[in-house]
Amino acid sequence: MRQSKLFTKTQKTVSAGETSKNAQLLTRGGFIYKNSAGIYTYLPLGWRVIEKLSNIIREEMNAIGSVEMFMPALVSKEYLQATDRWDKGVGFKVVSQTDLDKLQAPIRQLADKLQEEYVLGWTHEEVITVIASNYVNSYRDLPFFTYQIQTKFRNEKRPKSGLLRGREFMMKDLYSFHTDQKDLECFYEVVKFAYLRIFERCGLEALYTLAAGGDFTEDYTHEFQVLAEVGEDSILYCNKCKYAENKEVSKLKTGDKCKECNGKMQSANSIEVGNIFPLGTKYSKALNLKYKDEDGNEKQVVMGSYGIGLGRLMATIVEKYNDDKGIIWPSSVAPFGMHLLSLDKNKDADKIYQTLIEKGVQVLYDDRDVSVGEKFADADLIGISMRAVVSEKSLKKGGVEIKMRDSDKEEIIKIDDLSK
Template identity: 35%
Template sequence: MMNYNFAIRRKRGIQILFRHFYHKRISQLFQPINIISKDATGKKEELVSISQKLLVDCGIVRPRGNGMFAFMPLGQRVLAKLTDLIDEEMKLVGAQKMLLPTLTSGHLWKKTGRWKTTGDELVKVKDRHDKDYVLSPTHEEAVVDMLSEVYHLSYRNLPLRLYQISSKFRDEANPRFGLLRCKEFLMKDLYTFDQDEASAISTYDQVSEAYNAIFQRLGVPFVKVAGDCGNIGGSFSHEYHYPAAIGQDTLLICNGCGYSVNSELVSDSNNTNCSSCGGVITTTKGFEVGHTFLLGTKYSDPLNCSYQNENGRRSLVQMGCYGIGVSRVLAAAVEALSSETGIRWPWVIAPYKVCIIGPKRGSKEANLTSWVHFLTDTIGSIKSFQDDIIIDDRDTFTIGKRVMEAKKTGYPFIIVVGKKASELVPRFELIENITNNVQLFSHVQLLDFLRGK
């Protein structure tokens, strides 16, 4: 029995060491930080776009050409969290996830007329057989063509809601502001199919509620406005914007009845009073991060997408399409929340929620490193912090330098194992990045505080 117990204890010890070895560490993180001298001057667009400057300088994204960016490991973690959030809300409205090819036949775009009407932003390519293709900026043609091949589609199969999260392409004439206006971007696009217009409007309302939930969970102030259907088409649409001084769109908002609209839809955008209630109109700039459209039969008609109704006859499906610019949400959220000196992430998509900073090598507190691992394990056992802790183990750097970098990268909570940890009752410094509030806690108090988050 004694040998058995010893073996168990030894096994547990090995497991603990193994877990320590696999703690997420900044020394092992690929984060190419820009080192900028005090005398350096940036390009004009870097000076006016806070998000672009911070995301590049902090090693979240990396420019790979004009209007193209690579997502570094921290950026990919943010995208993954944002994707999970969207997936959760899409499931609640019965949407099924899929993935369509990036290339779409140019023949389909010619059928709907968008081959010409989209203009120079449409990226067109030819294969070796001289056939036309599109690097898709959106997938209405592709998904409708696919569905039109389902010959036995019945009213029993409707409503049908299909979505994907994938790369899209737009040949921007003037890419700028980093991820806010680029050539390749990540987008969530949902396509819905219903029997009739009333059902399609019901679906529209349900998806709109899901969009409201997504943006409310992100916690960044947003504005929903009536929008221009533009090249996508349809009978009406709504846009979701994050207000920003460098926003591309001008939004008109009534302080009385709450009616809000993109100025593109208004003939006289200088009018200071609401035409409905007479209330005062205010204007703000915004970046569009989401757009919903009621399409009707704009695509199902030319591409002959129909279903068998209750009377056994073929009827065209009624459609809606719904987009969220996933990579744009990331950048626009940073643009809306951050200061010029540091990123402020929405809580739910922060790359890591906690950064733990240990003592410097050679300092009097160097023997307190075991507290770093203990705190990582115990905080990591809290459900809301699982796999959300990173250790800044670069112990040749001062604590001050590491705190400064952690603040700039935007970790919501920074925990310092420093001089106070050597007291009779060890205490640890907790820095709340958003408020810059600093508190000293024992490890029990620290855990209680974090459990409430």
């Protein structure tokens, strides 16, 4: 992509309201735009990062045998009433068109008669359970696993910390359906390792952390926590084996002996980047999802649900990987594989760009008519792992000057070797 075609620009400053590092750097770099409190647009650069994250997640979800689908964001009242989650105050409720039409009459008389009919979904256990009940008859139909990557909504009273806590956010939610608890527990472990692979591929070390059930289940659940000062969660974790518990449920204290080894527990702030819930039969009971076992007896389907917030994942990566000049993306999630800078408007830079494109390299090509200083500063702020500079000087030295974002070392590489 030619940088001259990007309609976004980098910014030196952001509004004083953006106090978190991720929102500051992502806004300054032209990755996101804040539309309202807790509501952000992913600009072209930001959307490319989201696509990289989505692809990593898709690959790992497909590898464990789950299949992708897409459910509606508008969730009808009847779904959430069945599980007592309609009045939890979590979602944004939506009034039906019929009732909106009535607003033409004096609002005062009708305000208390407005019928809220839908909620903008913050999770989809109910919806997928009802869908599943249409297809599951016998034990032969189980187990199965399905996921979606979709926008979710939460009526956060005070959204904060940029993409870490928003009112609208992208989620990957996976649901699993089993004949019994044991089968669920097996799959739970499979997802655990898939999640650890996802976070590792995104450059993050996530700790598998015992946590409370929240709205989802009365049972224990697990979170994936990344240590970070800005994090809203507090966890205790072992300095040796990384066994971890959320302080909300932990009976341990700092300095206590680890349950798993002879290490010591220490406390830290952390960001929850994923969570997994053994739902059991809570939703299948409420929404009547049954199957017939081998003897023809009717049983409740056992379920699990598993989430990863994509915007939050992106924000966590930025919180972990930055310096005073900007973001330092791990190459696996950077918006482009290479940032090509043309310093002297030479024709060779155009040719190099074309060749790289033909060879399938994802390049951001800074062909803008701006100062050298501005190009370097923007490259550091945007934070693509590899910078390649084409100038009269570099060409005289025999090629293109390469520098990694996380290093000060520069080296000349021959133009023919660049695509490698």
